[in-house]
Ligand code: SF4
């Protein structure tokens with residue numbers, strides 16, 4: 177910044193809510209100096225440290241990894257740590273908690289319902305050989321082409337932006353929403369998994385993908401490029417094919433056989449004993 | 453789940469139409485819903501009205517006379533427009549919603565390419581088709597008759 | 598009933614409607630442009646044309662098919678929208694039954710009309 181240029185400022189309009197205080201959320205304004213590279217989250221810290229220590233939000237990694245800082249910023253759900261103020265194209269930053277979730281305090285939404293839906297769709301590998309799953313003796317076989325069928329969906333950081341953007345979730349608490357459905361698809365397509373029939377018990381009902389009408393907002397706002405709308409349509413294809421008996425189930429990938437005709441090289445030491 | 457003591461913040465029906473600064477697919481979704489409801493309402497009335505043909509020429513011509521006049525022609529044209537949109541967009545959705553034309557899972561590299569980008573050319577073609585149908589229908593309704 | 602089944606049928610119904618209603622719309626509203634199935638000239642809703650179509654088995658059968666398929670497609674769509682408004686369990690059942698009864702009533706009325714019109718047309722009560 178050159179000496180004669182005036183320091184630029186940013187106006188923050190933040191939605192505040194105190195559960196123990198007066199009933200309704202209200203807007204509060206703060207003006208802070210703008211420095212180049214300031215993210216929306218940085219600005220909130222400037223406010224908390226210098227202006228109003230009572231402001232509350234969730235954040236952790238400040239680098240788009242942990243998924244805790246999803247907020248409704250200038251009309252779109254986004255990660256506040258991943259949003260530069262310069263990219264908003266406005267000197268006013270309007271920050272509200274993610275819609276479609278109860279507000280616990282200030283910018284903190286209650287993500288509980290989303291995780292209940294997530295859990296209900298068994299977002300983990302399900303397969304019959306529990307013994308092997310608990311105490312693995314080797315890897316399960318999976319080619320890289322097979323991995324690419326679900327890898328994109330596994331980048332999800334559970335930031336809830338997609339749920340805040342979904343028009344169906346805006347009225348319907350029964351529908352699972354984009355993130356849980358994308359995760360169901362992520363595990364359904366994993367070749368190591370055998371849980372399609374178990375997840376189907378939930379997916380064939382109103383929790384399933386049937387109330388998705390492809391408004392596509394989830395994919396538009398997802399900060400990780402997970403593309404939940406694509407996952408939901410692919411999930412629906414499998415379920416429709418299943419109903420029409422066109423789906424050919426494949427057995428889950430087998431454990432890779434240990435080669436037995438290979439001798440250990442003498443110069444490689446034994447692995448140290450397991451610590452856990 | 454613990455009982456939440458938070459402030460309810462579901463967008464409600466407002467969220468169907470305006471949840472923020474949304475993209476074109478959100479508007480197609482709203483239009484699809486509105487035209488669908490309109491067509492259903494018209495369809496119910498249409499079944500009742502055209503049933504009069506079972507009672508012979510007199511009853512038929514009487515009921516057709518009840519719905520003639522410029523206002524009804526415009527109304528019928530709106531039904532045609534709704535049909536054109538709902539049919540073409542519906543065909544697009546029918547394919548997309550069973551996973552055709554949304555693309556394969558890819559490596560998400562910024563700027564992300566999503567199913568919406570895969571759909572974009574299809575949407576454009578579909579909307580051109582809708583526009584064509586609306587124009588041809590309009591000529592048929594108002595000019596060639 | 599499971600949405601997995603109903604939605605699959607909703608989709609299939611949509612495709613049938615696309616063909617049949619497309620034909621219906623072309624006959625009724627693009628007649629000047631295409632001039633199809635309008636045997637006695639004039640307007641497609643003139644009585645003579647109604648009779649001409651009523652005489653054909655093809656039209657009588659597809660009318661009933663289109664009627665049933667479109668009612669299912671439309672009413673399932675409406676049910677989806679209504680259930681997205683998160684009604685309570687009692688209201689939900691009421692909505693489902695109300696829509697089923699409406700659908701059946703309209704289907705019976707329409708089928709009766711198509712069948713009767715077919716008879717009238719074949720009986721040659723042409724005036
Ligand atoms: S799918 Fe995307 S928007 Fe949704 S929770 Fe995962 S990372 Fe966030």
Ligand code: FES
Pocket residue numbers: 235236237238239240241242243244245246255256257258
């Ligand atoms: S703070 Fe971790 S994603 Fe933003």
